[in-house]
Amino acid sequence: MTQITIIAFGQLTDITGNRFTIDNIIDTNTLKIQLEEQYPLLKNRKYAIAVDEQIVSENTLLNASSTVALLPPFSGG
Amino acid sequence: MTQITIIAFGQLTDITGNRFTIDNIIDTNTLKIQLEEQYPLLKNRKYAIAVDEQIVSENTLLNASSTVALLPPFSGG
Amino acid sequence: MTDKKPKNIFVQGAIAASFIGESIYKHQTQKNIGAHSIFLGQVRSDVIDNKTVTAIEYTSYEAMALEKMHEIRESIFSKYSLTCMHVYHSLGTVAAGEICLFVFTSSAHRKAAIDACEETVERIKAELPIWGKELFEGEGYQWKENSLGV
Amino acid sequence: MTDKKPKNIFVQGAIAASFIGESIYKHQTQKNIGAHSIFLGQVRSDVIDNKTVTAIEYTSYEAMALEKMHEIRESIFSKYSLTCMHVYHSLGTVAAGEICLFVFTSSAHRKAAIDACEETVERIKAELPIWGKELFEGEGYQWKENSLGV
Numbered sequence A, B: 001m002t003q004i005t006i007i008a009f010g011q012l013t014d015i016t017g018n019r020f021t022i023d024n025i026i027d028t029n030t031l032k033i034q035l036e037e038q039y040p041l042l043k044n045r046k047y048a049i050a051v052d053e054q055i056v057s058e059n060t061l062l063n064a065s066s067t068v069a070l071l072p073p074f075s076g077g
Numbered sequence C, D: 001m002t003d004k005k006p007k008n009i010f011v012q013g014a015i016a017a018s019f020i021g022e023s024i025y026k027h028q029t030q031k032n033i034g035a036h037s038i039f040l041g042q043v044r045s046d047v048i049d050n051k052t053v054t055a056i057e058y059t060s061y062e063a064m065a066l067e068k069m070h071e072i073r074e075s076i077f078s079k080y081s082l083t084c085m086h087v088y089h090s091l092g093t094v095a096a097g098e099i100c101l102f103v104f105t106s107s108a109h110r111k112a113a114i115d116a117c118e119e120t121v122e123r124i125k126a127e128l129p130i131w132g133k134e135l136f137e138g139e140g141y142q143w144k145e146n147s148l149g150v
Helices: A010-016 A028-038 A040-044 B010-016 B028-038 B040-044 C017-029 C062-079 C110-127 D017-029 D062-079 D110-127
Strands: A003-008 A019-023 A048-051 A068-071 B003-008 B019-023 B048-051 B068-071 C010-012 C035-042 C051-060 C084-095 C099-107 C130-136 C141-143 D010-012 D035-042 D051-060 D084-095 D099-107 D130-136 D141-143
Touching: A003 A010, A003 A028, A010 A040, A010 A068, A010 C130, A019 A028, A028 A040, A028 A048, A028 A068, B003 B010, B003 B028, B010 B040, B010 B068, B010 D130, B019 B028, B028 B040, B028 B048, B028 B068, C017 C035, C017 C099, C017 D017, C017 D035, C035 C110, C035 D017, C035 D110, C062 C084, C062 C110, C084 C110, C099 C110, C110 D035, C110 D110, D017 D035, D017 D099, D035 D110, D062 D084, D062 D110, D084 D110, D099 D110
Parallel strands: A003 A068, B003 B068, C010 C084, D010 D084
Antiparallel strands: A003 A019, A048 A068, B003 B019, B048 B068, C035 C099, C035 D035, C051 C084, C051 C130, C084 C099, C130 C141, D035 D099, D051 D084, D051 D130, D084 D099, D130 D141
């Protein structure tokens, strides 16, 4: 069973904490569905998903070594 | 007889020095003619004439209390 | 593309004004430079719903930010004729009035330095995964949001 | 238009990097500032017909330059939402590698500071009666000429 570690940033950490794991996901589409079940507050938030430090816009396969990050809108500078 | 003091700047000072006087001129048009007679090298130079710290583009009357300056292209900064 | 390792841009806490002065000073040996353009971001003490921002706490997805900054740097260098470019961004707490971003570009003629500096600032704000948490006087906070190009 | 007396912008010789650092530092008490934009002109050691520029000697029609700078300042303040603006230009000799022009604008949001700084630099170069004499190594000189917008 694949367990993926997710890191979260910015305002999302108020909902998920900095780091958590999710089981049984194979790609970013299923991740998104599972995430919003596990953390219903995420549904109203804007965020991008990065896999291995690249923002993904299409569904992307995940494996146990993937680094997955949830990125709310940036506010640097 | 009106004598006007002229101040020069930048590359023009190589021709006229910093300051000189011209007699018998009543306006900037006659000034220009007289100037180029007195300093023939000025004919090939680009310069503006300022009267009382304002660049003049039209013929302007002069009197003994006028401050007249010859300004080659600026090169500050 | 070069194979250089991404440079670190992060500093803990505020960027000191004296550090900026020293960075400028170090460029006096480069006698082919004619123009420097500098952008500084300073933490504003905004008042939001009667609460005053006293500091911003910055966090970043650092590995991704450095990769992205490396890309931005390469693209700016290929677009503009620069002699050099330096970027520093704060992490952690920066009090109101202190500097949190320092972008510094230099070139022989002014247009390259000015345009490169502005474009770099816009790209940093839009593309680097950095987040600011505005801390209110007393207690409470609000997550900062960037408006692009303002 | 205000009736304020024109501020002096001229400094004898080079503008020290430490002075720039101190100017930045002084703005840390103004907590409504979110962005600073700085332009610095540095004397380049150009090589012209095998002769190397070692310094520029600046002269100005000072009274007219200060009047004109006052006009520029008023017009920039009426066009952009700035908290402040500082301009310094060297007179006399500035060696290659040293700073001869320092333009510093500040605002709540970055666009005003950036655009105001750039426009002020362009106007200074185009409109202030200042002349630079490029001094060559050994002896000789050439009068500098500005190319606009480069």
